Amino acid sequence: MDAQEQDSFREFVATRSPALLKTAVLLSGGDRHAGEDLLQNALVKAAGRWRRIGEPEAYVRRILYRQQVSRWRLKWPRRELAVAEPPESAAAGDATSAAELRIVLRGALAKLTARQRTVLVLRYFEDLPEAEVAQLLGCSVGTVRSTTHRSLARLRSLAPELARLDRPESGSRSMSRDFSPMEV
Structure with a gap:
């Protein structure tokens, strides 16, 4: 990734992360930490293909959805919230x-x-x-x-x-x- 692409990616992350994080947290069942992990993984995947992405937000959202589908297909045990x-x-x-x-x-x-x-x-x-x-x-x-x-x-x-x-x-x-x- 060249300097211009890095700047473009950083600007995208800075401006769209709050909205994407809300979606990720909802997909994770309200668990903010799991939502942050979900978003971070999606952004890492998007960074690797940044120069080929036409619509970055749509691309990252699709990654979020697919990662979440992969998570529930793995049938990981659900974390229990202790109060x-x-x-x-x-x-x-x-x-x-x-x-x-x-x-x-x-x-x-x-x-x-x-x-x-x-x-x-x-x-x-x-x-x-x-x-x-x-x-x-x-x-x-x-x-x-x-x-x-x-x-x-x-x-x-x-x-x-x-x-x-x-x-x-x-x-x-x-x-x-x-x-x-x-x-x-």
Whole structure:
């Protein structure tokens, strides 16, 4: 890599890393360290082919997706998050803040299988159509649909607090049913 290509790569990493890291962390189930590792490996692979890459961000994102697919195909044992005390559950009529919902959603996403989490991230965070998700994951569109349906059902069962996102309260404006872009 010559000096101009190095500068171009450094500029790309400096400007696009925060957005790519959010995607990597979501793909890793909310584990920031695993997300950082995933992104770092993707950037190393991209650096080796930098001069031949036409659209760097799309290329790096595709590496992220494929690496994550490879990870869940290896069936590595999932790391368990150890906490000193169990989390408190919110009271039934308690209004939950957006920050608490993000925490609940992150925890529920971490409990999904890597395949389920990957499909949801690609469909709702990355807002990719089913056909493109199927192509990226190397499966059929029907598999993407059924995995999405089962993943959302499992997500709702793991985090019933998210049910209020499905049914807006009377008098309030409608909230989105999908769990698209959130701050990690």
